[in-house]
Amino acid sequence: MTDDNCIFCKIAGGEIPSTTLYEDNEFRVILDLGPASRGHALILPKKHFADVCQLDGATAAKVLPLGAKIGAAMKETLGCAGFNLVQNNGKAAGQTVFHFHMHVIPRYEDGPSIVSWIPGETTSEELAEVAETIKKGL
Ligand code: AMP
Ligand code: ZN
Secondary structure: OOOOOOHHHHHHOOOOOOOEEEEOOOEEEEEOOOOOOOOOEEEEEOOOOOOOOOOOHHHHHHHHHHHHHHHHHHHHHHOOOEEEEEOOOOHHHOOOOOOOOEEEEEEOOOOOOOOOOOOOOOOHHHHHHHHHHHHOOO
16 A cells, blocks of 8 residues: 555655645645746655556546646646646656656746657658557557
8 A cells, every 4th residue: 555665655644744735535745846847746645556557546536636626726826827737657758756646837927848849740651550559558
């Protein structure tokens, strides 16, 4: 349920102090110590799941509404123009703490680019080939 070697288990359980925005029986929402913008928060389930693939259905169903609630509060109180919900899975995707968490990142007008990529190019043949490949795992 929790992992003794996991820092986010300890933070979510209150064993390590954090700046907490919200807490209930299943989640703690904290401010990120290395914020991408003012108010950057992390939603931490109290149970240990390494990533989204391990998340149980009941927890998963609550994460998105909680992200919306935190983001709406940020818009109301911080005056941000929008927010990103970001969730990294795997080292290659930028995950550094292997306890599922969702970032809630306030975005301000004229603020820095935070989550972006340069759109690439493709062909209908390539799209069809990639789709067929992924479908084999579904
Ligand atoms: P990720 O790269 O998606 O795994 O995100 C991990 C996030 O956790 C980073 O944004 C870190 O700044 C943040 N972080 C790491 N340790 C702590 C901590 N003790 N308290 C708050 N945020 C942390
Ligand atoms: Zn953990």
